Amino acid sequence: DQQVKQNSPSLSVQEGRISILNCDYTNSMFDYFLWYKKYPAEGPTFLISISSIKDKNEDGRFTVFLNKSAKHLSLHIVPSQPGDSAVYFCAASGADRDDKIIFGKGTRLHILP
Amino acid sequence: EAGVTQSPTHLIKTRGQQATLRCSPISGHTSVYWYQQALGLGLQFLLWYDEGEERNRGNFPPRFSGRQFPNYSSELNVNALELEDSALYLCASSLSPTGRVYEQYFGPGTRLTVT
Numbered sequence: 746d747q748q749v750k751q752n753s754p755s756l757s758v759q760e761g762r763i764s765i766l767n768c769d770y771t772n773s774m775f776d777y778f779l780w781y782k783k784y785p786a787e788g789p790t791f792l793i794s795i796s797s798i799k800d801k802n803e804d805g806r807f808t809v810f811l812n813k814s815a816k817h818l819s820l821h822i823v824p825s826q827p828g829d830s831a832v833y834f835c836a837a838s839g840a841d842r843d844d845k846i847i848f849g850k851g852t853r854l855h856i857l858p
Numbered sequence: 859e860a861g862v863t864q865s866p867t868h869l870i871k872t873r874g875q876q877a878t879l880r881c882s883p884i885s886g887h888t889s890v891y892w893y894q895q896a897l898g899l900g901l902q903f904l905l906w907y908d909e910g911e912e913r914n915r916g917n918f919p920p921r922f923s924g925r926q927f928p929n930y931s932s933e934l935n936v937n938a939l940e941l942e943d944s945a946l947y948l949c950a951s952s953l954s955p956t957g958r959v960y961e962q963y964f965g966p967g968t969r970l971t972v973t
Contacts, residue, residue: 751900779961788862788948788964789901834901843906845914846962848893850900 748772749837751849759857764822766852768835771816775847776840780809780820783832783851792833793820822854830856860885862965864949870971871939879934879968883951889913890932891952891962892924896945904947907932939972946970 750769758764766780776797781789795802795809795818802809808821822829835849863882871877883890892904903916907926921937930951936943946969950962 781964786966788950788966790964791961794961836901843913845903845906845916846891847903848901850898 747849748775749835749847749849751833751835751852753852754850755853755855757855757857758825760827761824764820764825764829764854764856766820766822766833766835766854768818768820768849769816770818770837772837772839772847773816774839775837776844777838778809778811778818779836779838779846780807781834781836781848783834789834825856827856827858830854862949862951862963864947864965864968866968867966868969868971870973872973873939873941875939877936877939877943877970879936879947879949879970880931881934881949881951881965882931883949884963887951887953887963888930889952890926890930891950892932892934893948893950894918894945895948895967896942901948905934936970941972944970944972 748771779794780792782792783789793804793807793809795811800811811818832851832853834851836846838844838846865880889908891906893901905924906914910926924934926932946967948967950964952962
C-alpha cells in the first residue's frame with residue numbers, strides 16, 4: 746500500500762521556466778511533509794518542508810503548496826536551473842514522535858537548456 | 859562539520875551470506891535511520907534507532923536487523939541474503955525529534971550487490 750505517491754516518474758522542463766512536481770498521499774494522519782533532492786551517487790538532501798497547519802511554504806526559488814482536502818502537495822521551482830536536474834522525493838510523517846517518514850518513489854526532473 | 863558517513867561504499871555478497879553495513883551520524887545527532895532504495899521502488903524505511911533503542915521498523919523480514927552503539931553509530935545486518943536484497947542502503951541521522959525538526963541528513967549510501 747503506497748501511502749505517498751509520485752505519479753510522474755520523470756519531468757522535463759525548459760531552463761528558466763517553472764517546474765511543478767506533484768505528490769499525493771492517502772493517510773489523513775500525516776502531519777508533516779518534506780521534499781528531498783537526490784543527485785546520482787549521493788544521498789538525498791533535505792529541500793523544504795511544510796506542516797499541515799500551513800498551505801504554503803517558500804524558500805528562495807522553492808515553494809511547497811499543501812492542499813489537505815485533496816491530500817495533495819506540490820513543489821514549485823521558479824526559475825528552473827540546470828543544477829535542479831535531480832530526483833525529487835516527496836515524504837510525509839505523522840504527528841507522533843515515533844512516526845516514521847514515508848517516501849514516494851521519486852520524480853526525475855530534467856532541466857533542458 | 860562532517861556529514862553522515864557510511865561504509866563500505868560497495869559490497870558484493872553471494873546468496874545466503876550475511877552483510878554488515880555501517881553508519882556514523884553527524885556529531886550531535888542521536889537518531890539514525892536506515893532505508894533501502896531498490897530499483898524502481900524508491901526509498902523504503904527499514905529501521906530507526908534513537909538513543910540506542912529501536913524506535914520503529916519498516917515492513918521488512920527479521921533477517922534485517924541492526925543496532926546503535928553508545929557513540930550513536932549504527933550497524934545494519936542482513937542475514938541469509940537474497941538476490942532481491944540488492945539495493946542502495948541509505949543511512950540518515952537527525953537530532954532527536956523534539957518539536958518539529960524532522961530533517962534527516964543522509965549519507966552517500968552503501969551499494970549492496972547479491973549474486
